Amino acid sequence: MALEVWTxxxxxxxxxxxxxxxxxxxxxxxxxxxxxxxSFAPSLALLKHYLKIRHEDPELARELTDEQxxxxxxxxxxxxxESYIRRRQTWLKLLERPRVVLCCFCTHPVQCHRYIFxxxxxxxxxxxxxxxxx
Numbered sequence: 560m561a562l563e564v565w566t567x568x569x570x571x572x573x574x575x576x577x578x579x580x581x582x583x584x585x586x587x588x589x590x591x592x593x594x595x596x597x598s599f600a601p602s603l604a605l606l607k608h609y610l611k612i613r614h615e616d617p618e619l620a621r622e623l624t625d626e627q628x629x630x631x632x633x634x635x636x637x638x639x640x641e642s643y644i645r646r647r648q649t650w651l652k653l654l655e656r657p658r659v660v661l662c663c664f665c666t667h668p669v670q671c672h673r674y675i676f677x678x679x680x681x682x683x684x685x686x687x688x689x690x691x692x693x
Contacts, residue, residue, distance in 0.1 A: 563658040567692040598649040
């Protein structure tokens with residue numbers, strides 16, 4: 560049976576939540592991280608670069624332009640290809656689960672790595688993306 564994938568903001572009360580951020584508070588084995596979530600988080604360099612862009616340009620209103628989002632997405636996809644090669648067992652551990660809710664801090668569900676990961680990458684590996692939880 561294929562992995563059922565949902566996405567949501569951190570704080571969801573869903574029992575299958577998985578923190579896919581670099582946050583120190585939740586990235587512990589027992590804190591929703593399950594010992595695997597960091598493998599799917601963007602690198603600190605990528606994250607810091609785009610957070611800086613968001614905070615420096617008040618016109619963005621916390622969203623990237625289409626061009627900036629495309630560049631971010633491409634960089635994240637490259638990082639995930641490398642993660643898949645280096646951390647294959649972690650990916651298999653995730654794909655063996657029946658259900659997961661990928662969680663991040665971002666307020667915009669489509670301009671977030673959780674959407675790229677859950678809605679674009681995992682379906683190519685046989686998972687079934689169901690959408691964003693309310």
